[in-house]
Amino acid sequence: MSFGAQVLGTLGGIVVATLGxxxxxxxxxxxxxxxxxxxxxxxxxxxxxxxxxxTPERESLG
Structure with missing residues (x-):
């Protein structure tokens, strides 16, 4: 798998997550x-x- 395909897939995931x-x-x-x-x-x-x-009652009193 080429680096360009990985970058494209990553950007696609970011776009989908942002839109969602x-x-x-x-x-x-x-x-x-x-x-x-x-x-x-x-x-x-x-x-x-x-x-x-x-906070529990006993802790807030003292």
Missing amino acids: GTLVYGAIRLTVGLRLDQEDEYNGADLSIHKISA
Whole structure:
């Protein structure tokens, strides 16, 4: 296999990955969004999404 074919295959893979990533990013951004709203961001993703505290009660007290 020639070096030129390897370069062409590598560039093709980069193009396919970039296009695929851009499509997935755009679809997520348009459907469910990429960020939490301001209140949920303030409270933290652990509490807002998973309904659990980021730190156990006994560790946060002392």
